[in-house]
Amino acid sequence: MRWLRRNLVVIAGLGTLAYMILPNVVVTVFSFNNPTGRFNYAWQEFSLDAWKDPCGVADMCGSLSLSLQIALWATIGATALGTAIAFALVRYRFRARGAVNSLIFLPMAMPEIVMAASLLALFLNMGIQLGFWTILIAHVMFCLSFVVAAVKARVLSMDPRLEEAARDLYAGPVQTFVRVTLPIAAPGIAAGALLSFALSFDDFIITNFNSGNTVTFPMFVWGSAQRGTPVQINVIGTAMFVIAVLVVLAGQMVGNRRKKAQPK
């Protein structure tokens, strides 16, 4: 009883973790299912069919590659624009700084569906064809704020004396930026980029409103919830989870090694 009380936090925490991981376990287990009928919600028998032929479902892998492309371009766009804004906000004092800060904050403080609907209102009113470009525009828009937040946090904790030292050693502005500022800000930029990629790749609500007939991977999954879910969706879900864990673990290991390598 005393043991239980002492470890209450650990037990509760691990309970929450189990709640968070449970769906991933179910997705993985059901990727080895051989369902009867259109839906993969009840366990029938073990089968490797879906793993042997992950692209065996019409249009699924096409939607997957489309989502990857959009996520890649949206990440590049949002990271470039957001990093520039973050540097301007942290490094310079200028008029309208408060206004810029709130403009950055607003997209994060608004239900996604409001932004999704308003973008649709814009595109409808201007008669713009919905598809790849409208999705990309929307994704860059909502990823931007998250990049700014991530980079800002990193640049704020940076010691400005390092750059002064570089200038004292006769480094030009460009050289200082490339050799000193950028490497120090890199983890923040990387975090912002990674977050953008994940947000864009997984976005459903904004894409649902602004994709027209274009089908991204989340749109495909959404449609399959009505039409019938192929087992291959679970294969992709499992693969994504494994890749994500490996990528994030690798990122943390690189970060730790850097930290250790730094002289005290």
Added chain:
Amino acid sequence: MTGPAVETAPPQAPASTEPPVHKASRRKRLIPYWLLLPGILWLLVFFVLPMVYQASTSVQTGSLEEGFQVTWHFQTYWDAFTEYYPQFLRSLLYAGTATVLCLLLGYPLAYLIAFKAGRWRNLLLVLVIAPFFTSFLIRTLAWKTILADGGPVVAVLNDIGFLDVTSWLGMTEGDRVLATPLAVVCGLTYNFLPFMILPLYSSLERIDTRLHEAAGDLYARPSTVFRKVTFPLSMPGVVSGTLLTFIPASGDYVNAELLGSTDTRMIGNVIQSQYLRILDYPTAAALSFILMAIVLIMVTIYIRRAGTEDLV
């Protein structure tokens, strides 16, 4: 061109020693604006301007066949609100419940990672972050399997009498969980937990553990240490975590659609079907503005009350 430059030059600086200064500083003063320009332009065109268009859409009348015209028909707002206030209330209720559950479930895990995990910290953090990278739609669909009628989870919940309590609260009916409010709240809680845990963790991690020792040295019981030291210091995380959970949850329609029934429709479901199926754009635009107004007002009051300013 020369006017302002002369003004900014220090009045007594001899021109011979500092000729390039005012020119360089002028160019330097423009740097932040050049850095801001592309990103801010993007937000103005694709975030602010759409709001203006939506505002104009919300006061239009007409039909899809004959076209819509701006007629300043504000009545749409009142009609939309009176017709759909049950869905508004339901959204706030579900999102609020999910937020409270996220806080109750998320706090122990954030605490565990911040103070007790030791070398397991990185792995636990990865397990919290990883869901961001895997399709949340696939994971939400998995809840259909987990909460299936007659499945093991529902059987256990029934055996321990949990479903009796939730039935009494009106959150379930009989021995079903799927297609009830409980399933929707369960899905919302699940989907937004990482958004609660990460801010909580980052504010807990910053707490100096010597404060805990000091409180212990002053004979504070562990519960007192938590109440008087840890929790107050984690308030910034609590505030931003609850906001990051409540705001998106209030506009969500995925969980209500996949795990709920027609009796659990939230306002997001209404806006989505008005925009994409019924094609009644003015009503849809009015509804999403009402949602935005409710959320912004609640958030402003909450931030005032909670008293933290540094959120991002």
